[in-house]
Amino acid sequence: MSQYRAYEVVEVADKQYQGSLVEKNEADLPNGELLVEVLYSSLNYKDALSASGNKGVTRHYPHVPGIDAVGTVLSSDDDQFSEGQAVLITGYDLGMNTSGGFGQRIRVPASWVAPLPSGMDPATSMRLGTAGLTAGLCIDALLKNGLEVDHGEVLVTGATGGVGIIAIGILAKLGFQVVASTGKPEAGQVLKTMGASEIIDRNELSESSSRPLLPERWAAAVDVVGGDTLFNVIKGLKYGGSVAACGLVQSPVFQASVLPFILRGVNLLGVDSVELPLLxxxxxxxxxxxxxxxxxxxxxxxxxxxxQLEASLATILSGGAVGRYLLNLQR
Ligand SMILES: NC(=O)c1ccc[n+]([C@@H]2O[C@H](COP(=O)([O-])OP(=O)(O)OC[C@H]3O[C@@H](n4cnc5c(N)ncnc54)[C@H](OP(=O)(O)O)[C@@H]3O)[C@@H](O)[C@H]2O)c1
Known part of the structure; x- marks a missing residue:
C-alpha cells in the first residue's frame, strides 16, 4: 500500500493554520534508510506548537507533526534493521521539519532509530514518548549530581503535564518524597495516585520577587515551567541541591541572581531529549x-x-491536559 492517512497542517492564510486528515503517498516522504509503518504516536507540548504554526518548531507547511513514533520496519537500506522489526523514534527532526508520527508512515535516517526496548510493548513506549524520555533524563541528571532519597523533598513543576506526571511516577518508585506543583487542584488525587506526597498551587512559585533567596526546602527539582518559576525553584533549593530544567511553558526567559549558586552551591542542569546521542x-x-x-x-x-487529534492538541496548548495522550494510528 503506498497510500496512508495523516493529519496534515496547512497555512491557509498569513499566520493562520488548519489541520485535517488527508490521504498521502509514500512517494511524498523525505529520503531516509527506513520506511516505518507507525502504530502509535503521542502528543507533546511541542506537537501542539508545530500544529498551531509555531515557526520556532516547524518552518515549512504543509506539515505532518508528531515528534514520537513507534512502529514496524517496512523496508530498510541499513542492515542493522530488518523488515518487521519493532522500532522507536523520538526527537531529532521527526515531526519538526520531517514528516512525523501523526501519519501512518514515516521515512527516517537509521541514525534516529532505536529497537523497541525489550520488556516494553509499543503502546507503552508511546504512553511515555518524548515526555517520558525527558522525565527519565531529568531524574538521571539529578541522580548523577548526587541526589539521594534521604536528602528530602523533590519538587516537580507542571505536575499534571506529560513530563511532570511521569517524573512523579519515577521519583516515587525510586522512594523519593515528591511535591507536585500544579495549576489544577482538582487533579490532586490523580497526582497522589502517581506517587506525589503533597500538592502545592503553582501560583506559590510563579510570581517574580526581588528576594535572591528563599528558605531552603527542595533537595532537588524537575522544572518544565521556566520563567520566574524556575528562578523561585533555584532560590528554594537546599544547599548543594539541583534543578533539572527542561521546559518553558511559563517563559523561555528568566531573570536570576548568582547568590543561590555562590552561597548555596546549587546546580542548574539543562536537559535536552531531542539531539541527545541515540545511545x-x-x-x-x-x-x-x-x-x-x-x-x-x-x-x-x-x-x-x-x-480526535485537533481537540486534544488544543487542550495541550491551553495547558489544560492531565497526563498523556496515546495516538493510535490504526483506529
Ligand atoms: N528539553 C527537552 O528535550 C524537552 C522535552 C520534552 C518537553 N520539553 C518541554 O517541557 C515542557 C513540558 O512539556 P510537556 O510535554 O510535559 O507539556 P504538557 O503536557 O503540555 O504539560 C505542561 C504543564 O505545564 C503546566 N503549565 C502550563 N502552562 C503553564 C504556565 N503558564 N505556568 C505554569 N505552568 C504551566 C501545566 O501543568 P499544571 O496545570 O499541573 O501546572 C501543564 O499541564 C514544555 O515546555 C516542553 O517544550 C522539553
Whole structure:
C-alpha cells in the first residue's frame, strides 16, 4: 500500500493554520534508510506548537507533526534493521521539519532509530514518548549530581503535564518524597495516585520577587515551567541541591541572581531529549522498561485516534491536559 492517512497542517492564510486528515503517498516522504509503518504516536507540548504554526518548531507547511513514533520496519537500506522489526523514534527532526508520527508512515535516517526496548510493548513506549524520555533524563541528571532519597523533598513543576506526571511516577518508585506543583487542584488525587506526597498551587512559585533567596526546602527539582518559576525553584533549593530544567511553558526567559549558586552551591542542569546521542536515549529507554517502569501510567493516559487529534492538541496548548495522550494510528 503506498497510500496512508495523516493529519496534515496547512497555512491557509498569513499566520493562520488548519489541520485535517488527508490521504498521502509514500512517494511524498523525505529520503531516509527506513520506511516505518507507525502504530502509535503521542502528543507533546511541542506537537501542539508545530500544529498551531509555531515557526520556532516547524518552518515549512504543509506539515505532518508528531515528534514520537513507534512502529514496524517496512523496508530498510541499513542492515542493522530488518523488515518487521519493532522500532522507536523520538526527537531529532521527526515531526519538526520531517514528516512525523501523526501519519501512518514515516521515512527516517537509521541514525534516529532505536529497537523497541525489550520488556516494553509499543503502546507503552508511546504512553511515555518524548515526555517520558525527558522525565527519565531529568531524574538521571539529578541522580548523577548526587541526589539521594534521604536528602528530602523533590519538587516537580507542571505536575499534571506529560513530563511532570511521569517524573512523579519515577521519583516515587525510586522512594523519593515528591511535591507536585500544579495549576489544577482538582487533579490532586490523580497526582497522589502517581506517587506525589503533597500538592502545592503553582501560583506559590510563579510570581517574580526581588528576594535572591528563599528558605531552603527542595533537595532537588524537575522544572518544565521556566520563567520566574524556575528562578523561585533555584532560590528554594537546599544547599548543594539541583534543578533539572527542561521546559518553558511559563517563559523561555528568566531573570536570576548568582547568590543561590555562590552561597548555596546549587546546580542548574539543562536537559535536552531531542539531539541527545541515540545511545544515551537507549540507556534511558531501557531503564524506563525496567527499574523505572511506571505502573500507573495507563491510568493517566487517554487513547485517541487521528480524528480526535485537533481537540486534544488544543487542550495541550491551553495547558489544560492531565497526563498523556496515546495516538493510535490504526483506529
Ligand atoms: N528539553 C527537552 O528535550 C524537552 C522535552 C520534552 C518537553 N520539553 C518541554 O517541557 C515542557 C513540558 O512539556 P510537556 O510535554 O510535559 O507539556 P504538557 O503536557 O503540555 O504539560 C505542561 C504543564 O505545564 C503546566 N503549565 C502550563 N502552562 C503553564 C504556565 N503558564 N505556568 C505554569 N505552568 C504551566 C501545566 O501543568 P499544571 O496545570 O499541573 O501546572 C501543564 O499541564 C514544555 O515546555 C516542553 O517544550 C522539553
Amino acid at each position: 544515551q536515549k537507549e540507556r534511558i529507554w531501557s531503564k524506563l522498561a525496567g527499574d523505572w517502569k511506571v505502573e500507573a501510567l495507563d491510568q493517566v493516559c487517554t487513547e485517541i485516534g487521528l480524528d
